[in-house]
Structures are given as structure tokens and as C-alpha cells.
Amino acid sequence: MSTEITKGKVQVGDKAPDFTLPSATGEQVSLSSFLDKKHVVLYFYPRDNTGGCTAEACSFRDSYEVFKEAGAEVIGVSSDSVASHDGFAKQYHLPFILLSDQDGALRKRYGVPKMLGLLPGRVTYVIDKEGIVRHIFSSGSPLPHIKEALDILQSL
Numbered sequence: 752m753s754t755e756i757t758k759g760k761v762q763v764g765d766k767a768p769d770f771t772l773p774s775a776t777g778e779q780v781s782l783s784s785f786l787d788k789k790h791v792v793l794y795f796y797p798r799d800n801t802g803g804c805t806a807e808a809c810s811f812r813d814s815y816e817v818f819k820e821a822g823a824e825v826i827g828v829s830s831d832s833v834a835s836h837d838g839f840a841k842q843y844h845l846p847f848i849l850l851s852d853q854d855g856a857l858r859k860r861y862g863v864p865k866m867l868g869l870l871p872g873r874v875t876y877v878i879d880k881e882g883i884v885r886h887i888f889s890s891g892s893p894l895p896h897i898k899e900a901l902d903i904l905q906s907l
Contacts, residue, residue, distance in 0.1 A: 760861075760862025761860075761861045761862055761876065761884055761887070762884065762887070763884055763885065763886060763887055764883065764884065765883070765884050766882050766883060766884075767782060767791075767793070767876065767878045767882050767883070767884050768782075768857075768860050768861065769781060769782045769783045769882075770782050770850075770857050770860070772828070772850040772851060772852055772857060773833050773850065773851050774833070774836070774848050774849060774850055774851075775833060775836035775837040775839070775840045775848075775849045775851075776837065777833055780826070780848055780850055782878070782882070783882075785824055785880075786880060786881065786882045787880055787881075788880065789822055789823055789824045789880065790821070790822055790823040790824075790877065790878060790879050790880055790904055790907060791823060791824050791825075791826060791876075791877075791878040792811075792818060792823050792824070792825045792826070792875060792876070792877055792878075792900045792904070793826050793828065793875070793876045793878060794807070794811070794825070794826070794827050794828070794873075794874070794875040794876070794900075795827075795828050795829070795858055795861070795863045795871070795872065795873065795874045795875075796808070796827060796828070796829050796871075796873050797829065797870050797871045797872070797873060798829055798830075798831060798870075798871070799829060799831045799835045799836060799838075799839035799849075800835075800839055800842075803873075803892075804829070805839075805843065807873070807897070808827060808839070808843055808845055809843055809845075810897045811825050811827070811845075811847060811897055812843065812844065812845050812846060812847070814897050814901065815846050815847055817901060818847075818900075818901065818904070821901065821904040821905060822880075822904070823877075823900075823904050824847070824848065825847035825848070826847065826848045826849075826850060827845075827847065827848070827849045827850070828849075828850045828852050828857060828858070829849075829851075829852065829871065830851070830852050830853050830854075830855050830858070830871060831851060831853075832851055832853060833851045835851075836849040836850075836851055855871070858871060858872075861874070861876070864889070872889065873889070873890060874887065874888070874889045875887070875888045875889075875899070875900055877900055877903045877904060877907075879907055885903060885907060886899070886900070886903040888900065
């Protein structure tokens with residue numbers, strides 16, 4: 752099992768790249784702060800307040816207690832601003848962390864592809880307590896990400 756990142760694209764079995772980004776509340780959040788304590792479901796999505804992204808966020812919200820019971824924290828990442836995330840989280844009562852990757856550096860570091868060559872992609876990573884990527888799910892459709900992530904968490 753490799754712990755190196757291949758060509759800038761994170762693969763299953765890789766050590767997840769650490770990061771520190773501002774959350775919707777302006778607090779700096781690092782992946783490393785969860786390691787040894789919780790699994791992390793890190794999902795990249797295109798944009799706040801769009802149909803698919805809102806449906807995905809609300810599905811994560813509606814299943815958030817199940818994720819917590821499975822020992823996981825949910826973290827959403829897009830290139831929207833902290834202010835946009837704050838409004839999005841408040842409007843839809845999102846209990847999980849939203850991070851602002853305004854320059855797209857984290858998206859590039861994980862190797863998240865674009866959809867249709869234009870829009871930022873939708874990819875979910877399940878990262879275990881040791882920081883190892885256990886599953887990657889990529890789909891333009893937002894809703895399968897929640898069920899797939901829960902299935903993987905329950906097998907860890």
C-alpha cells in the first residue's frame with residue numbers, strides 16, 4: 752500500500768494530504784486535528800446554492816447523526832468564500848464544516864477533476880483515523896455520495 756501521492760492525484764491507500772483552510776465561521780480547520788480521533792468524510796463540491804450541491808449538502812445534513820455515530824466528521828470543500836459558506840450553512844442549517852478553498856489549491860492537491868471540463872468536480876474521500884484514504888467516490892450526481900460514504904464507514 753502506497754503512502755505517496757501519485758502525480759498529484761490522491762488514490763485509495765494514500766496518506767491524505769493535510770490542509771488548513773478557513774471554515775464558514777472563519778476558524779482555521781486542519782485535517783490533522785481530526786486524526787486519531789475521527790474518520791473524515793471529505794467531499795468536494797462545485798458551488799454553494801446550486802441545485803445539486805444544495806441537495807448533496809442537505810443529504811449530508813439529514814444523515815449527519817449517522818455519520819457521527821459511525822465516528823466520522825463531514826467536511827465540505829468548495830472554492831466559495833467564507834461569507835458564501837456562512838450564508839449557505841445558515842440557510843440550510845448545515846451542522847458540518849464547510850471550508851473555503853478559494854484558490855483551488857486543495858482541489859488540485861487531491862487531484863479532483865473537473866466535470867465536463869469546466870465545473871469543479873464532485874468527489875468524496877473517506878479518510879480513516881490514521882489519515883489513510885479508504886475510499887474515493889466520484890460522480891456528477893450528488894446523492895449516491897452519502898450512501899456510499901456511510902457504507903464504507905460502517906465497514907471500517
